[in-house]
Amino acid sequence: MEGNAEVLNGGCRRRRLARNGTEHFMAALEERGLFWWHHELLPERHFAPDTSVSGLLKIDEEGRIKLELDGRLHTDKGPMSVLDHAGADLEGRRIEGILKGSNKRVLLFDLMKHGGQFSSNGLSFEGYLAMHCLIGEHPLPRTDGPMRFGEFEIDLTGLEEWMRLGSIEISRTETTISAVHERQSNIEYAMAGGKLALNYQIYGPFLGKHRNRKVELREAAVLRRTLAEPRPLDDLRMEFGLFEDLFVLLTDCEYSLKWPSIHVKDGDTDWAYKWYFLRLRPEADPPRYYESPTNLVQLRDRFGDIVSSWMSKREEFGPGFYLYLAVRRGMKFYPEHRFVNMIWGLEALHRKQQPDDAPTEAEAKMKAKVARIIDQVEAAKDKKWLEKRLRNAHEPNLEQRVFDLFSGVPIKLDSERVRAFATRCQQLRNEISHFGSQRHGHDYQKFVHELSNMSDALAILYHTLILHEIGIEAEILCWWIYESPVSFQRMRTLAEAGLLDPEMLKPAHGSTGAKPA
Known part of the structure; x- marks a missing residue:
């Protein structure tokens, strides 16, 4: 009897195949063959050198490449090379091979030692891991230098x-x-x-x-x-x-x-x-x-x-984009982690879009105000302390950063609702950062429920923001939010976060399913 099961391994989900009560990881490739150092010359009319060693090449579905040899590859160190687990001499070296069943050619790059055994009166063998593997019908050019x-x-x-x-x-x-x-x-x-x-x-x-x-x-x-x-x-x-x-x-x-x-x-x-x-x-x-x-x-x-x-x-x-994509890789996050991950990304994006060397008018005024206040302090020690405490006072707070970013996305959101949403994002971030989660005495389940709703809305806006940044037209973005066949769920998420009027969810304002021209 066969069936599918899943496990979490280092935060990464992998499929298993269950068979008669035992389980093993599915492989993208598992095939035996002959293997040798790539720099070794092939004798004329030979498909492998005399120094080649039989072994098993295994590649799992997430690209983990493992070569299990039945012997050892020739080196100047002799049989004792099996015990050199550091593999200091592997830099720049590659392993070539030919597979038994498919007759395909293999080349393994960026090698690391992985297991092995030395025996003075028995079989010595070794194994390798590789970061890259190329498999094709024809041998790759033989070279000792870097391959590009x-x-x-x-x-x-x-x-x-x-x-x-x-x-x-x-x-x-x-x-x-x-x-x-x-x-x-x-x-x-x-x-x-x-x-x-x-x-x-x-x-x-x-x-x-x-x-x-x-x-x-x-x-x-x-x-x-x-x-x-x-x-x-x-x-x-x-x-x-x-x-x-x-x-x-x-x-x-x-x-x-x-x-x-x-x-x-x-x-x-x-x-x-x-x-x-x-x-x-x-x-x-x-x-x-x-x-x-x-x-x-x-x-x-x-x-x-x-x-x-x-x-x-x-x-x-940089992180202004990939901290959003970090929550879109099929991995499970705690609600707090998912929320603050996107908040970090939005802060990073805003800082990149509005660097310190190009302050806004409001930031310039605040910076001048702080300087006037510091100038009124006479004691040098107190002035130095105050300068340190107020050195970032001119920077916009999280509420302003979130508002600036999302108010520029052309999806017809009311600015007052965006401002209220940005204010609540700042409050939730502060509760997580300064109180561990919700403020003391508040119901945690209620807090997590609101946080999940806010995170869902934040993800929609963040996604739309990035699409807008890379050149997706406003008409397409509005269709996705309001008119696509699955827009109702998206609109409901935004309404629950206060970004849309709940009246828009009623049938008269519902999805038409029409596509943009």
Whole structure:
């Protein structure tokens, strides 16, 4: 009997497969093969050197890469190298391999020792962990120096509804069925540091006319990112993570993208290598067309600009963006943690948008007032103490920061309601920071309930704010809040936090389901 179960491991959820009372982690890949140091030369007409060692390569669904060898790889240290768990000599080294079942080529990067055994009269063996693994049909170029890559591809399987794919036209009568597909034109976007291409594909029967008892057609698309200058895999992993976060924002869903592939050109041939690496992969269903705040039809012409804006502003604002995304990775947070995490992000965003070297008129007046007060103090010791106490007095408080940020989001919120919401955010933050949670004597369950409601509303506004910052139009944002098929729940959340008039929830003002033009 089989079934699915879940466990929490270091805050990260992983699937298990239960079988006859035992459990084991599901693997993205588990296959035996031969392995050797990448710098070793292959004899002519050989697929592996004589020094290769058999072993088992395992990659779990979150990209943990483990190689368990049946022996040890050759080193100058001899058999005692198995006992060197520090692995100081592994810097810059890579392990190459060939898999037994699939005959595919493997290259492991950024190695660490992981287990092993030395025996003077038995089997000595060792194991390794790797941060990156490339698997493909063709061996990668052999080099002792650093390896850099200039192109990777993202499989958009699972995002078909967000992309509004549906170019297969089907016609059926009582006696015939026909299907016609005209592939959409690929699009290339210019971007800083390279380019981005959206390529459409169709999977179906092989070319030519033939008979069959079953036919399957599947439309798909991929994003191919080409860099102006080749970069190491760690840099590419960071950029892939930016795409993952962007699709969380565009779809309002934590669906995990498929494993990407690295592309290497050899003359006219383009070799593709499946790329595995450690990453958090929340378990979420693909986004449905009616749940997402945007879709590719709306963004098609401007998608490259939106990606460029996202990448540049993610770099510029840093925690002002990623502290919101931190609560969108499929992990559970305590209510207080979720709330203050977003508050920290909003404070960071406001400080970046309004730096100290460009104060507002109100801040400049407050700074001058503080200086006048300090000048009236005669004792040097008291003046120094007062300067230290009032050095940040000119800065806006949390209420003002929240109000400034959200009052600029074009989703037709009443400014007085935004001000009241910002005031309550500051009060709740102060209760958590200065009282441990709610003020002494207040009901904790009531406090947590309000905090959860406020956090839900805060998340909607924060999400909308980031979308607005990266270039999503006001019309699309308003449709998502007020007119989308699932807008009622979103409006109710805002109403419970005091940001909308509850009258708007009545049928006369409810969702129409209409889409923006």
